[in-house]
Amino acid sequence: MVQAQEKITYDFTVDILSGSLKGRQFTGFFTYDSSALQGEEEETIKAEEVEFNYLSQYRRENPGPNLIFKRGNFQRMVWVDGKQTERFGFNGGFNRRQFCRASEVFIREGKDYFGYLDRYTYVDGAGVITYVKRDSVLLGDRKNPESGDHPGDSTTVTEIPSAVLLRCEKISGKLRIRVISEGYNRDVNVQFPRSIREVGALYVVDEVELSSNGKFYRTVGQIRRLVLPEDITTDH
Missing domain, CATH: 2.40.128 (Lipocalin)
Structure with a gap:
């Protein structure tokens, strides 16, 4: 076959x-x-x-x-x-x-x-x-992840898995990605594709590693958009 x-x-x-x-x-x-x-x-x-x-x-x-x-x-x-x-x-x-x-x-x-x-x-x-990978990144509306409003929509991640949690924040007028999981420096930026950054969005990756000069994190593994129910907070 x-x-x-x-x-x-x-x-x-x-x-x-x-x-x-x-x-x-x-x-x-x-x-x-x-x-x-x-x-x-x-x-x-x-x-x-x-x-x-x-x-x-x-x-x-x-x-x-x-x-x-x-x-x-x-x-x-x-x-x-x-x-x-x-x-x-x-x-x-x-x-x-x-x-x-x-x-x-x-x-x-x-x-x-x-x-x-x-x-x-x-x-x-x-x-x-x-x-x-395009089909591994969810770019949909957090309130309606199956709306199909964005061409990059794919599987929906609705729970925080045993991975590293990231959040996109607007800092000094620029979109920055920061690690919000415990045990990481939240003041260090994460190297991340600009095309999928959206203020307030959450992402999960397998892990992050600190660059050799200690100035930024690199993601390891696939990047997925995290969609949570409205009543769940990710702040620790």
């Missing part, structure tokens, strides 16, 4: 931590056909479509960048591209030892990274990548 084709889409965000673009954020997405996966320990398939809004817009269709999976679960994208003055790499195209700054230690430790060159083709800086 032929496995039914199912197109999966991931949005990704690149937050630049070092170099001339430090502090900037770039976004994109990719799609793939899940029927191409065999569920092996580790396998690589090609993205069917990818778009990256970098300094210029880059869009590729079949065959696109390599997507790495482990037992059917997405792990990372490997993509090297860009015109000569804007060369960049997602988990490729660089020797990890080229990144020597303190903020880049995660690259030397073997973790996922985004690297880029300056216009003169010297290694300029790096950033971290956040992936969000």
Whole structure:
């Protein structure tokens, strides 16, 4: 029996931590056909479509960048591209030892990274990548989560699970994500996709980890929107 084709889409965000673009954020997405996966320990398939809004817009269709999976679960994208003055790499195209700054230690430790060159083709800086599966993020109305008002609607999370709870707050005119679970520093921002931030919204993730410089948290695992009955409070 032929496995039914199912197109999966991931949005990704690149937050630049070092170099001339430090502090900037770039976004994109990719799609793939899940029927191409065999569920092996580790396998690589090609993205069917990818778009990256970098300094210029880059869009590729079949065959696109390599997507790495482990037992059917997405792990990372490997993509090297860009015109000569804007060369960049997602988990490729660089020797990890080229990144020597303190903020880049995660690259030397073997973790996922985004690297880029300056216009003169010297290694300029790096950033971290956040992936969000579109059908795992609920963007619906908290009072009516099944209203379907937003195209990104999916399964509704109605209970606080044994995970880390986050809240979007407006601080100094900007939307910030803070951890509100006990045991974490609530004054530290969480690295989070801007496209799904909504003031007052609650989210759950598997865990968060503190960046190497101690200035922000990174999410680990899928991001889900939390919808609670009106009479439940999340303040501790």
